[in-house]
Amino acid sequence: MTDWKALAAELYDGGPRLMFIGGAWCEARSGKVMDARNPADGSLLATVPQGGAADIDAAVAAARKAFEGPWSRFTPFERQALLLRIADGFEAAWERLCLSDTLDMGMPIQRTLANSRRVLGMLRFYAGQAVAIHGQTIPNSFPGEIYSQTVREPVGVVGAIIPWNAPIAGSVWKIAPALATGCTVVLKPSEEASLTVLMIARIMQEAGLPDGVLNIVTGLGAEAGAALAAHPGVDKIVFTGSTATGQAIARAATGNLKRVSLELGGKSPVIVCRDADIDKAVPVAAMAVFANSGQICIAGSRLFVAREIHDEFVRRVADFAARLRIGHGIDEGTDVGPIISARQADRIAGYLAAGPNEGAEVLTGGSRVEGTAFEGGNFIQPTVFGGVTDDMTIAREEIFGPVISALPFDTLDEVVERANATPYGLAAGVFSTHLGTAHKLAHRIKAGSVWVNMYHAIDPAVPFGGVKMSGYGREGGTEHLDEYLDTKAIWINAD
Numbered sequence: 001m002t003d004w005k006a007l008a009a010e011l012y013d014g015g016p017r018l019m020f021i022g023g024a025w026c027e028a029r030s031g032k033v034m035d036a037r038n039p040a041d042g043s044l045l046a047t048v049p050q051g052g053a054a055d056i057d058a059a060v061a062a063a064r065k066a067f068e069g070p071w072s073r074f075t076p077f078e079r080q081a082l083l084l085r086i087a088d089g090f091e092a093a094w095e096r097l098c099l100s101d102t103l104d105m106g107m108p109i110q111r112t113l114a115n116s117r118r119v120l121g122m123l124r125f126y127a128g129q130a131v132a133i134h135g136q137t138i139p140n141s142f143p144g145e146i147y148s149q150t151v152r153e154p155v156g157v158v159g160a161i162i163p164w165n166a167p168i169a170g171s172v173w174k175i176a177p178a179l180a181t182g183c184t185v186v187l188k189p190s191e192e193a194s195l196t197v198l199m200i201a202r203i204m205q206e207a208g209l210p211d212g213v214l215n216i217v218t219g220l221g222a223e224a225g226a227a228l229a230a231h232p233g234v235d236k237i238v239f240t241g242s243t244a245t246g247q248a249i250a251r252a253a254t255g256n257l258k259r260v261s262l263e264l265g266g267k268s269p270v271i272v273c274r275d276a277d278i279d280k281a282v283p284v285a286a287m288a289v290f291a292n293s294g295q296i297c298i299a300g301s302r303l304f305v306a307r308e309i310h311d312e313f314v315r316r317v318a319d320f321a322a323r324l325r326i327g328h329g330i331d332e333g334t335d336v337g338p339i340i341s342a343r344q345a346d347r348i349a350g351y352l353a354a355g356p357n358e359g360a361e362v363l364t365g366g367s368r369v370e371g372t373a374f375e376g377g378n379f380i381q382p383t384v385f386g387g388v389t390d391d392m393t394i395a396r397e398e399i400f401g402p403v404i405s406a407l408p409f410d411t412l413d414e415v416v417e418r419a420n421a422t423p424y425g426l427a428a429g430v431f432s433t434h435l436g437t438a439h440k441l442a443h444r445i446k447a448g449s450v451w452v453n454m455y456h457a458i459d460p461a462v463p464f465g466g467v468k469m470s471g472y473g474r475e476g477g478t479e480h481l482d483e484y485l486d487t488k489a490i491w492i493n494a495d
Contacts, residue, residue: 002095004099004109004330005330007095007096007099008099008103008330011096011099011100011103012036012045012046012100012103012195013046014044014045014046014047015046015047016033016046016047016048017036017046017047017048017049017194017195017198018049018198019048019049019051019055019198019216019217019218020198020201020202020205020214020215020216021055021058021059021062021215021216021217022058022059022061022062022065022066022211022212022215023062023205023210023211023212024211026049027049028049028050028051028052028055028218028219029051029052029054029055029058030050030052030054032049032050032052033047033048033049033050034047034048034049034050034191034194034218034219034220035047036048036104036193036194036195038103038104038106039105039106039337039338039339039340039341039377039378040106040327040328040329040337040338040376040377041328041375041376041377042376042377043376045103045104045195046195048194048195048198048218049218049219050218050219050220050223051188051217051218051219051223051224052219052223052224052227053223053224053227055217055219055224056186056188056217056224056227056228056231057227057231059186059215059217060157060159060186060228060231060233060234061233062211062212062215063157063184063185063186063212063213063215064156064157064184064233065212066184066210066211066212066213067154067156067157067182067183067184067212069212070210071182071184071210071212071213072182074182074210076130076131076133077130077131079127079130079179079180079182080127080128080130080131080180081127082179082207082208082209083123083124083126083127083130083176083179083180084123084124084127085207085208086123086203086204086207086209087120087123087124087127088207089203089204089206089207090119090120090123090200090203091116091120093199093203094113094116094120095113096199097112097168097196097199097200098112098113098115098168099112099330100195100196100199101166101167101168101193101196102329102330102337103195103329103330104167104193104194104195104196105164105165105167105192105193105340106293106329106337106338106339106340106378107165107166107292107293107329107337108329108334108335108336108337109329109330109334110332110334111291111292112168112329115166115168115169118169118458118459118460119168119169119172121459121460122169122172122173122176122460123172123176124460125176125460125461126176126177126179126180126460126481127180129177129180129478129481130179130180130181132478133152133180133181133481133485134152135149135150135151135152135487135488136149136150137149138150142491144493144495145493145494145495146491146492146493146494147491147492147494148489148490148491148492149489149490149492150487150488150489150490151487151488151490152181152485152486152487152488153182153485153486153487153488154178154181154182154183154484154485154486155181155183155235155236155259155484155485155486156183156184156235156236157183157184157185157186157233157234157235157236158174158178158183158184158185158186158234158235158236158237158238158484159185159186159188159228159229159231159234159236159237159238159258160174160175160178160185160186160187160188160237160238160239161187161188161221161225161228161229161237161238161239161240161241161249162174162187162188162189162190162197162239162240162241163190163240163241164189164190164192164193164340165193165292165295165296165297165340166292166296167189167190167193167194167195167196167197168196168200170240171187171189171196171197171200172200173240173475173476174187174238174240175187175200175204175214177475177480177481177483177484178484179209179213179214180481180484181481181484181485183235183236183484184212184213184214184215185213185214185215186215186217186228186234187214187215187216187217188216188217188218188219188221188224188225188228189216189218190221190241191218191219191220191221192340192341193340194218197216197218198216198218201214201216221245225245225249226248226252229248229249229252229253230252230253230255232255232256234256234258235258235259236258236259236260236261236483236484237249237253237258237259237260237261238260238261238262238473238483239260239261239262239263240262240263240264240297241264242264242265242398243264243265243398243423243424243469243470243471246262246264246471249262250262259483260472260473261471261472261473261474261475261483262471262472262473263297263426263464263465263466263470263471263473263475264297264424264426264466264469264470264471265297265398265400265424265426265469265470266297266298266299266398266424266425266426266427266466266470267301267302267395267396267397267398267422267424268288268298268299268300268301268302268424268426268427268428268429268447269300269302269304269415269418269419269422269428269429269445270285270288270300270302270303270304270428270429270430270431270455271304271409271415271419271428271429271430271431271441271445272285272303272304272305272306272309272313272431273306273412273430273431273432273434273437273441274306274308274309275432275433275434275437276306276309276313276431276432276433276453277431277433277453278309278312278313278316280431280453281313281431281453282313282316282317282320283320284429284431284453284454284455285300285303285317285429285431285455286317286320286321286382286404287455287456288300288429288455288456289301289382289402289403289404290321290324290335290336290382290402291456292337293336293337293338293339293380293401293402294348294399294400294401294402294403295339295340295344295400295401296400297426297427297470298426298427298449298456299400300427300428300429300455301398301399301403301404301405302395302405302407302419302422303317303404303405303406303407304407304408304409304415304418304419305406305407305408305409306408306409306410307408307409307410310406310408314363314384314386314406315363317384317404317406318363318364318384318386319364321364321365321382321383321384321404322364322365322382324336324382326369326374326379326381326382327373328377336382336402338377338378338379339378339379339380339401340378341378342378344378344400344401345368345378345379345380347400347401348380348399348400348401348402348403349367349368349380351393351394351397351399351401351403352365352366352367352380352383352403354392354393354394355385355388355392355393355394355403355405358392358393358394359387359389359392360385360386360387360388360392360394360405361385361386361387362383362384362385363384363385363386363406364381364382364383364384365380365381365382365383365384365402365403366381366383367380367381368380368381369381380401380402381402382402383402383403383404384404384406385403385404385405385406386406388405388406388407389407390407390418390421392405395407396422398424412437412440412441415441416441416444416445419445420444420445420446422468423468423469424466424468424469424470425446425447425448425466425467425468425469425470426447426448426449426465426466426467426470426471427447427448427449427450427451427466428445428447428449428450428451429450429451429452429454429455430442430445430450430451430452430453431452431453432452432453433453438452438453446467446468447466447467447470448463448464448465448466448467448470448474449464458476459476460476460477461476461477462476462477463475463476463477463479463480464476464477
């Protein structure tokens with residue numbers, strides 16, 4: 001059995017780390033650094049460079065040089081082989097990668113470890129896609145002996161900005177399709193969780209990735225992130241994070257009309273019908289929010305329950321929540337880890353206060369976790385609110401914490417209207433043992449993903465993304481590759 005505490009001491013000792021530009025490990029041009037702290041106890045893990053606009057300039061230049069140079073000569077087979085070597089490198093380093101994520105952003109180690117199938121699957125899926133990119137020969141009606149065809153070409157330099165809530169998967173979801181299509185990447189991780197992304201760059205370098213194909217600039221969103229979004233040398237920007245930041249990125253991208261993909265916030269509904277299998281639905285509906293301490297864009301935070309079973313179901317969800325074990329991510333048996341930062345914990349605490357102030361009832365939780373075992377950490381109790389109405393702040397705004405708002409409903413037409421009455425449209429869940437009911441609800445709910453009698457299922461082959469204010473573009477599936485490719489039409493006069 002792995003000694004996680006010993007491995008943690010081996011990984012991070014509070015010393016400096018470097019960022020990755022043009023195949024070299026370097027400090028920020030300014031010399032500034034940022035602290036990377038463990039959200040479970042506040043301890044210093046390492047320092048990372050606080051990159052800015054000058055570092056983004058250097059990274060974009062390196063990415064452009066690689067795109068127009070050696071990387072452009074890689075065949076589809078060679079890109080595939082490289083991605084497969086990278087996948088093998090991830091597999092060999094999996095425990096260290098997962099522990100890094102757990103230390104840096106708090107997710108319980110058992111949950112990070114369980115993501116191996118998804119992450120390794122993504123790398124190998126995109127490796128397969130690298131040799132499946134093709135155009136078409138198209139019959140046309142132009143006079144004469146004219147041939148027309150299309151070819152698919154990489155868009156160029158991709159700027160990627162990821163959040164802190166899943167650094168391993170978030171990085172791979174941006175980097176792998178770019179490499180498969182022949183693009184190069186400048187990636188800016190969240191200032192709250194940069195360490196694992198630097199480990200990933202090392203693995204890819206050791207797998208033989210040419211210099212400049214992947215560049216990592218650590219820094220603040222308002223500095224490095226803003227510079228990347230607006231940079232005229234970037235051909236495409238892809239972002240996962242808050243809706244407000246996504247709007248700012250979309251505005252910044254208009255400077256050179258770079259292509260944009262956005263996966264943003266959500267206020268996802270979970271609908272439990274009166275014929276649902278309650279025993280199966282309770283733990284799934286609860287963990288639709290409490291997984292990763294609610295710090296997940298698809299969290300099913302609005303729990304709509306048919307009035308006939310509402311009281312029993314919500315009571316059982318509250319009982320389930322009360323039994324969840326809160327603790328440090330590396331402790332065995334931890335179900336709910338810390339919130340990423342004190343600032344974010346304060347924000348969630350504001351919603352915990354707003355609920356009762358607006359008339360909601362705390363059924364379980366409702367406060368910070370105190371005690372010597374949690375000293376220095378940012379812990380929030382898994383919370384279930386009853387007596388919630390649609391107009392309450394906790395039912396309207398994305399909390400990004402372990403908070404469920406339970407709401408009764410009477411008819412399917414009513415719950416569809418209420419579920420859709422949000423600016424977001426990222427995900428939804430439906431629980432019913434009646435196939436017809438499940439189909440009706442799945443088709444009528446406005447969301448990019450709808451799960452029936454389950455939640456959180458994500459597969460490399462299946463597209464994922466949002467509608468409305470939850471963004472546009474898709475990650476996963478063959479549609480994902482389209483986000484990184486341009487289509488060129490070629491006409492040939494054979495006369």
